[in-house]
Amino acid sequence: MGERLVTLATPTSERHRDTLSRKTRPMKKILLLATTHIAVLALGFGLGVYFLPILVAQRAPDAAALARAAKNATYTATFKKDLPGSDAVHWGTGTISVTQQRIVHQGELAPGPDYRIYLAPTYVDTDEGFRAIKAQSVPLGAIKSYHGFITQVPAGVDIEKYNTVVIWCEAFGKLITAGKYR
Numbered sequence: 001m002g003e004r005l006v007t008l009a010t011p012t013s014e015r016h017r018d019t020l021s022r023k024t025r026p027m028k029k030i031l032l033l034a035t036t037h038i039a040v041l042a043l044g045f046g047l048g049v050y051f052l053p054i055l056v057a058q059r060a061p062d063a064a065a066l067a068r069a070a071k072n073a074t075y076t077a078t079f080k081k082d083l084p085g086s087d088a089v090h091w092g093t094g095t096i097s098v099t100q101q102r103i104v105h106q107g108e109l110a111p112g113p114d115y116r117i118y119l120a121p122t123y124v125d126t127d128e129g130f131r132a133i134k135a136q137s138v139p140l141g142a143i144k145s146y147h148g149f150i151t152q153v154p155a156g157v158d159i160e161k162y163n164t165v166v167i168w169c170e171a172f173g174k175l176i177t178a179g180k181y182r
Contacts, residue, residue: 060147063106069150070104073097077165077179079107085126085175092177094148096165100158103140103151103165114171115143117151119162123180130166130175143167 061069079092086092094107103117120137124130130137140151153159167176 060145061150063148066104066106066148066150069102070095070097070106072099073104074099074159075181077181079105079109079167079177079179081177083125083175083177085124085129086177090169090174090176092167096179096181098159098165098181099153101153103153105149105151107148109143109146109167109176111146112169112171112174112176114169115176116168116170117141117143118166118168119153119157119159120164120166120178121162123164123178124166125175125178127173127175130168130178131173134168137166138162 060066075098077096077098079094079096080086081091081093083091089110090112092105092107092109094105097104097106109115117140118130118134118137119140120130120133122133124133138157140153140157143149143151163182164178164180166178168174169176
């Protein structure tokens with residue numbers, strides 16, 4: 001009789017387990033689908049934030065136009081990729097030429113949204129450093145090209161009151177690069 005009870009108990013517990021797995025299977029499938037869809041949406045958003053500025057960037061002035069605009073520079077500075085505030089996706093390289101009328105960049109910037117160029121009264125190379133002096137800095141305009149640009153210095157801005165050119169990402173509050181010109 002003991003054998004018969006064991007034999008009868010086994011199919012009942014298997015049926016119970018099978019019923020439970022059939023009930024939990026749709027829930028697991030829903031969780032898996034939700035997780036993968038959220039991950040794909042997050043990845044798509046991140047790629048969109050990175051690539052959209054590249055897709056809508058203005059064409060950079062050609063090398064000859066940049067060279068002509070930089071020819072009689074009063075000051076020059078260098079953007080370096082290895083600043084303490086820069087990283088793999090926030091950097092700039094090249095030469096900055098400063099005159100009372102314009103600032104010319106010959107080089108590259110990592111692409112990103114809402115880049116602004118500032119003249120700062122002191123050299124900074126970190127996010128915190130620029131936040132501390134941002135109120136004393138003067139914004140010159142938006143950066144729309146990542147392979148060189150020419151920005152006009154507005155009338156009334158005296159480049160002699162400043163000594164550093166800063167490229168700043170307003171959207172994320174991140175230093176891209178900076179160069180001390182005097």
